[in-house]
Every structure is written in structure tokens, then in C-alpha cells.
Amino acid sequence: MPSPQPPAGRPTSKDVAKHAGVSQSTVSLVLAEKWRGRVSPATVEAVRDAVAALGYRPNTSARSLRLGRTHTVMLVVPVLTSPFFGAVHTGAAQVAAERDFGVVVYPTRDGVDLTPNPFSSAAIDGVLASSMAAEPLDVLRSAGPGTEDLPLVMLDSEPGRGVPTVNDDVADGMRTLAEYVVGLGHRRVARLRSAVQTWTFRARDAAFRAALGPAEVVAEATAPLTLDGGREAALTLLASPARPTVLVCDDDLQAAGAYKAARALGRRVPEDVSVTGFGDLRYARVVEPELTTVRLPAVELGARGMTALLDLLDTGDAGPDVVLTGELLVRGSTAPPASG
């Protein structure tokens, strides 16, 4: 005797309804918590029991189709192996989970588009993007065709361009750092900047120069934010005839590379040359001496960015632009310049 259609797959709201002896609509009302004057407490109880008994979970695709929202957002970052963006993701994912949103990560590796396929599976309601690798329009375009008009919040991007932003106050951080370095007595500064010049790096440099006071930049170079990039550029800078007494880097990993350059040149840190980083990535405390740097609240950056994006989705308003203050961390890599 062939049993007629064993339900097999996951239970649906219809199954729950049958089990509870009510209609599918009622189940839906109960689950949406919209039964204020429409369903009796006893019935609510019955539905809840049925849900538990069957282990029912709503079908997200159906819900999305009905509501026109996927409850998923995309996080666009340069490659995720950087501890900074890992932390950004952590904060963002935390907030998203609390508000019942999923996060799909979209790593833009040097501008390579991961989903050239127009039938990409990414069904998303909005985009949270770091500008480290791109301008706002590029970000949206890179998320695939048809996404140009998605709600967007940018991280570490120039404010006032029509897109809500959540930023680290890199200008304040750099100013504080500059004042500290100058206060130590340094006057001849070498500057190692990021090779990719997104807004956050331009802002760092402008703030640094504005706060130099009696000191001046006597040598300057750009390099990728890598160990080897930092090492090679620092080799040149430290050998500069202008004899800088401090090397101010845009990034901790660059600074770690600078340590290697200093060692290769027989210069001690900080006795012969001071070195500073930026970001307080985990490298900062791994190196010896530990690195003087500016802590950027990466986790909070992700969290506040996600909050703004979800607010934007819910209310149409992301709220005012956010600026998160960093913190100068003085450690062992800085000292007054050697006399003479």
C-alpha cells in the first residue's frame, strides 16, 4: 500500500497549521507576532507547540520573495586576510546577527571582480563597503550589474559625497601622533605612505603635515602595505642623506618591514631611529620593540557601519555620519632623537 505523499522535506507553515488545527494564515500571524486582537491566547499556544513539535523553520526564500527583502547584506572589503578587515567583519557580523541579517563577504582582490556572472547568486538588500580599494560608485558596480542603486554605507571614505559614511578619525590620530613625535624632539621626519591613495590615506597625510610645527618631512616614499614593501622603501628612506630621526609609517605592517630595514643598516630602534605605525594590528605587539602606533577601533567600525546600513534599510535614514576616535599607543619604538 503506497503511503500517499510522505511529507519528506522540511515542514512548512501548512504542516504546522494542520498539526495545530488552524489555517496557514493563523500560523503566519502568530509567527509574525501580529496577533494582538486576532488570535486567542489558546490558539497561539497551540501553534507554538506545533512549531516546536515539528521543528519548523520558515523558508527564507519564500519569505524574501513575499517581502521583497532578503535580510542579507554584502560586506565589501579588500582581501580578508588582513587582521584589520577581519575585525571589521567581526563587528559587522555581530550587529547583523543581532538584527537577524546575514552577511556575505565580497573580497575585492585588487579590483578583480569575483562575480562577473550576471546570474550571480548574491541576493542582497544593501552594501557595506570599505573604500580601501575603491570609490563608492566602483564598489556598487563591482557588486554586479543591476546593483547600482542598492543602499550603501561606506567605511573610511570621504564624507559629504551623498553616501553615508562611518569613519575612523584618522586625522585626529595622526595629529596626536605628530604632536607626540615632535614633542619628543624630532625635527627631521621620514614618511612612509601607502601606495594606494584612498581617502583615508590622503587624510592621514594631510593631518600629519598640518601638525608638524617646527619639524619637517625630509624624506618620503610610498609602498604597499606589506612587510617587504615596507622594508624596501625604508631602506632608501633610512639611508637618506637628510638623516631622518624618525620614520612615520601609514601602517603597522609597513613599520614591521621598516624594522628589518633598520636592522640591515645597523640602526637600532628606537635608539638610532624611532618608528611609528598606524592601525594597531596584531603585528604591532609581535615586533620587538613593540610598536608605537594609533589604535583604530576596527571592530567598532564594522559594528557602527552595519548599524548605519540596517537603519538605512529600515527607516530610509542612516543617521548622521559617524566618526570614531582612535587612540595613541606609546610603546617601545619611539624615543627622543639621539643628540647630535
Add this chain to the structure above:
Amino acid sequence: MPSPQPPAGRPTSKDVAKHAGVSQSTVSLVLAEKWRGRVSPATVEAVRDAVAALGYRPNTSARSLRLGRTHTVMLVVPVLTSPFFGAVHTGAAQVAAERDFGVVVYPTRDGVDLTPNPFSSAAIDGVLASSMAAEPLDVLRSAGPGTEDLPLVMLDSEPGRGVPTVNDDVADGMRTLAEYVVGLGHRRVARLRSAVQTWTFRARDAAFRAALGPAEVVAEATAPLTLDGGREAALTLLASPARPTVLVCDDDLQAAGAYKAARALGRRVPEDVSVTGFGDLRYARVVEPELTTVRLPAVELGARGMTALLDLLDTGDAGPDVVLTGELLVRGSTAPPASG
């Protein structure tokens, strides 16, 4: 004169059909590349033109609902700030994108469940999970109720337990490392192990001990895989009365902590004590001297894991278990033991 219902939202396949002068079914057939003898080339052309003209993109929710598959998988890892798991994600995301799948990351922070809400938005077809933080069953359970029977592939997990696995050959790596260290002449070994004892760490330790030969472990401790954890444990190990000549760590970051302990005790690396790490995370080359370690192919691990999972989804078979070989990287942190 009120215009009757401006289409407003994104175009649907129905709009494309109207534009091309065909039925919605035909559009669907063309887009699914299933028109071998059912649609004329001219019509196909017309549909394609309409798609391009309207900028049509299929609605993923509707497609998922119809097909019963979301084209999204979940990647479960301990917190993503680790460079290792960042790399795993990179490999996994790459493969997923190529096969038109989305990836949502689920970080299990110390067992904290990010989506306790049974209405979680995660609509996924399968799970790719690292075992670093949990056993297979726990992984599925932690992905939320109702997910217990999802297709699953585990990374760095014990094979032969009914779940397909993709592993680094940590045993081979540790054996090679042990032979190298013993070959240098070391006989008294200190061993710094991971505090959380998942399979991969048990495997490392077993392989190490089996390959010790004439050497022996004279001091041993466990610590979390952090800088401070490594430093504190190493302080004790290096001060051991048994005077170990080499410290073999389960992790690069631990090893970086051990450097700090050695320095605090006035011991030079490698002249007074050799140190080895495991993983070849980016810390390995940041420290000075650079760390002798075993490279684990994290990107490839993610990529092969994702390949296995998608094969499992497509064909019902994940293929045979995969084992990826590592590589011993001899750098500056190891030397023969000081004579005497």
C-alpha cells in the same frame, strides 16, 4: 491622467517577455540555456536583447523558492581575525564565486552562538566548517536549529567519522619538523601545545612524539594561540631545570610570544634556544629572527573544501577525503644546540 502602475521596481522576467514579444516561459527557457530544440535562434536573440535593454537580473529569492536551493553556503570558522582563517575564506570564496555560490561567514566566537534566533535569515544549502572550535555535530547544531541534516564538509577534522574531510597533512608536517630539529642535534625539547585540543592539534602532537627518535620532551605546557599566552607559557618552559635547547610550538603566534619570553630571560634565539612555529601565518616573517615553521596551505584548504562541498551538493558525493601537504620552512629561528 494617472499613468497605470508604473513598473517602478526591478524588471521581472515578465517584463522581459513583454519587451521581446514572447511568453515568460520562453524567457525562462532561454536564460536557463535549455532551448536546444524548443526556441528558434531568432527568438533567443530577441530575448537576450531585451534582457540587456532592461538590465534584467533574475530574482534570486524566487529562483531559490522554485528550485529549493539557495545557492548559498555557510563557512563556519573561529573568529575571522586570524590570518589563517582569512586565507581559508579567500580560497573558499573564490571557488564559490566561480560556481555561482554565495558564502556567508559564521564566526563561532568561543562557542557563542551568533544566531540563537530560530528565524535566522541564513538560508543555506550546506556548511563548510573548520573543526578548530568544535566537533562536526556541534558545528551543525551551532548553525541554528533545523540545520542538523545539512550537507557538511569539515576542514582539519578527523577523517572516517562519516563526514567528508579536507585536511592539512599536519602529521607529515610535524614529522618533517621533528626530524629536522633532531637532525640539528637537539635532544632536550620543550613543547608548547594548543590549549584547545581539537583533532588537528592532537594529530600534531602524536606525530611529533612518534618522530622524536633519540630526543625527548623534557618540558611541556599548553596555552591559547595568542601572543601573551605563548609568552607566559614559554617563560615557564624556558626556565625549566631540564634546560631544553629547542621550543616547539603549535602555532606561529605562540612562537612569537616565546620570543618575548626568551628575551625577558636573556636568552638569544637561536643561539641559546631554537624556536619553531606552525602555520606560516604572517607573523612568522615579521619577527626577528624570522621563524622556522611549517607552511599550511590555507587558501588551498578553503578552496578544496569548498570544491568538495559543492560537489557534494551537485552530485551527492564529495569525493575522497583530501589531504594537503605542508612544507617545512627553515628560517633563522633554529640552529644546532649550544655545545655543553
Add this chain to the structure above:
DNA sequence: GTGCTGAGGTCATACGTATGACTCCCGCCA
């Protein structure tokens, strides 16, 4: 002329949910 075949499409329906419109019934007031 009839029947058949196959190419080229269309029709109708189902996936599972959410919700506006509707029904039914009970109690109560005039």
C-alpha cells in the same frame, strides 16, 4: 484528405509565505 511528426512556443501551476478582505458568531443594547 488524413494522420503523423517535430519544431516552436504558450499555459498553468507550484514553490512557501504574508496580508488585506472577508466571514462567522456571540453578546449586548435599544
Add this chain to the structure above:
DNA sequence: TGGCGGGAGTCATACGTATGACCTCAGCAC
């Protein structure tokens, strides 16, 4: 007794897609 309000649910439909079942011809053999 008629009517009415509101509490408790149900009905029907739409979201956008994919697909099995149908439909319509033109061409051709008999």
C-alpha cells in the same frame, strides 16, 4: 427582535521563477 460591534479566524491572492503538459502549424507520406 433587530442590529451592531468586535473578537477569532479563514480565504484568496501575489511575490517571480521553472517546468511538465499542452497547443498549433507546416511539411510530408500514404
